[in-house]
Amino acid sequence: MIQGESPDRSYKWLVVGMLWFVCFFNYADRQAIFSVFPLIKQQLALTDVQLGVVGAAFMWMYALFGPLAGWLCDRLPRKSLVLGGLIAWSLITALTAACHTYAELVLCRALSGLGEAVYLPASMSLIGDYHGAGTRSRAMSLHQSSVYIGTIAGGAISGLVGQLYGWRWSFILFGACGLLFGFVVAKFLAEPVRGIAEQQAGTPSLPAPGSLSQQLETLLMNPIVRLLMLAFVGANFVAVVFLTWMPSFLYRKFHMSLSMAGLNGTLYLQLSSVVGVLCGGLLADFLARKFAGGRMLTQAVGLLVGIPFLFLTGWAATVPAVILGMICFGYCKGMYDANIFASLYDVVAVRQRGIAAGLMNSLGWLGGGFAPIVIALAASRYGMGPSISGTALVYLASGLLMFLAAQRTIAQAKPRG
Numbered sequence: 001m002i003q004g005e006s007p008d009r010s011y012k013w014l015v016v017g018m019l020w021f022v023c024f025f026n027y028a029d030r031q032a033i034f035s036v037f038p039l040i041k042q043q044l045a046l047t048d049v050q051l052g053v054v055g056a057a058f059m060w061m062y063a064l065f066g067p068l069a070g071w072l073c074d075r076l077p078r079k080s081l082v083l084g085g086l087i088a089w090s091l092i093t094a095l096t097a098a099c100h101t102y103a104e105l106v107l108c109r110a111l112s113g114l115g116e117a118v119y120l121p122a123s124m125s126l127i128g129d130y131h132g133a134g135t136r137s138r139a140m141s142l143h144q145s146s147v148y149i150g151t152i153a154g155g156a157i158s159g160l161v162g163q164l165y166g167w168r169w170s171f172i173l174f175g176a177c178g179l180l181f182g183f184v185v186a187k188f189l190a191e192p193v194r195g196i197a198e199q200q201a202g203t204p205s206l207p208a209p210g211s212l213s214q215q216l217e218t219l220l221m222n223p224i225v226r227l228l229m230l231a232f233v234g235a236n237f238v239a240v241v242f243l244t245w246m247p248s249f250l251y252r253k254f255h256m257s258l259s260m261a262g263l264n265g266t267l268y269l270q271l272s273s274v275v276g277v278l279c280g281g282l283l284a285d286f287l288a289r290k291f292a293g294g295r296m297l298t299q300a301v302g303l304l305v306g307i308p309f310l311f312l313t314g315w316a317a318t319v320p321a322v323i324l325g326m327i328c329f330g331y332c333k334g335m336y337d338a339n340i341f342a343s344l345y346d347v348v349a350v351r352q353r354g355i356a357a358g359l360m361n362s363l364g365w366l367g368g369g370f371a372p373i374v375i376a377l378a379a380s381r382y383g384m385g386p387s388i389s390g391t392a393l394v395y396l397a398s399g400l401l402m403f404l405a406a407q408r409t410i411a412q413a414k415p416r417g
Helices: 009-035 037-044 048-073 078-098 102-116 119-130 136-165 168-188 196-200 212-220 223-253 258-264 267-290 294-315 319-337 340-345 350-368 371-382 384-390 392-412
Strands: none
Touching (some): 009 048, 009 102, 009 119, 009 136, 009 258, 037 048, 037 102, 037 223, 048 078, 048 119, 048 212, 048 223, 048 350, 048 371, 078 102, 078 168, 119 340, 119 350, 136 168, 136 223, 136 258, 136 267, 136 319, 212 223, 212 350, 223 258, 223 319, 223 340, 223 350, 223 371, 223 392, 258 267, 267 319, 267 340, 294 319, 294 340, 294 384, 340 350, 371 384
16 A cells, blocks of 8 residues: 555555564563563572562563653654564564573563564554544454464463473574564555544544653643553553463462463463453444443443452462453453553544553553562462452452543533434
8 A cells, every 4th residue: 555545445454464463473472481480480590579570671661661652653654663663572582592690581571671662552553544433443452362362372382382492492483483574564564644544534633742741741631541541550450460470370379381371371361352352342333333432431341340250360279260260351351452542542632642552551561560579579478369369459440440431531522413
């Protein structure tokens, strides 16, 4: 597609497909380390808290760079940011295999977070331009499914490769595959006109303020944006707990092998999230055509219904009960995840999509970055299972915030004909 032309129906879904694979590597690369935590802990003689810092280093750097990454996304070609980020984090992932000290491991994880930070605001902005309000939730939910498949692949393959060949080879494998896919992105991904979906719908695209500080101030003055971001902080905190500690939890409590713990710690939760995210996208697009705040209401339902299953996952005494909890919780989590950025785009200007996504991602992962350490400390006193169950309270707070955001959006909206 030539820049400036209207995206045809087939190509706009091809864009989602290409970004799906980039996001797949994004999450496979970041998840790979958690399945081999037991091997790294033994080889480098680390404590659980030190492992928590290794996990948090990625998230802190990812979060700190998020607003700047979003600001750059609103000014630079999104294709260049997607491709540059893919190459950078794939190289760093491969270099992680050369780490022999705790400090080197923390550094590589931090640099990986820096490379991955540019991807999400750039990809969400691209999808927002290729897909108007009528298909935006479905497009973003389809893209979101790659998060779960990538997480499964990262956890399962890393655990298997680590068990057979040592923990370093999984990083080499994922890094090399990401670099190879960069050639596909370079050849086939095209940069669209910013705001083209809204222009076709007759909605004017307002210019964004010029400076980073002005844009951040404008966004944070919006009370609905603040509610959405606070809810995301809580929801992402819980998600990070599962990404970081579920393989180790299963390995320790049920004495699973490393590969089985990595597989079971990701498979059931993430596959059910795929179903949930696709259902959440369909439901949200339907409700959004009926009334303002429909996407947010879908998210609120997902969070609130997921609370008992989240509690069950950490508290259950048998593997089947844990699996049931993960499946049901994953489905509800997917309903929320499908509309994280689609809901945000309902209440921010077109020219601020990059910075809005970057800021939300930054705050969510900044809060989530403390999750590995908080749970490690809590587990030392209460045990890993009860600590995981306790995150149900965080989900309750996020669900109430999302319900309030939906209520305010409905109240502020003009009547729709």
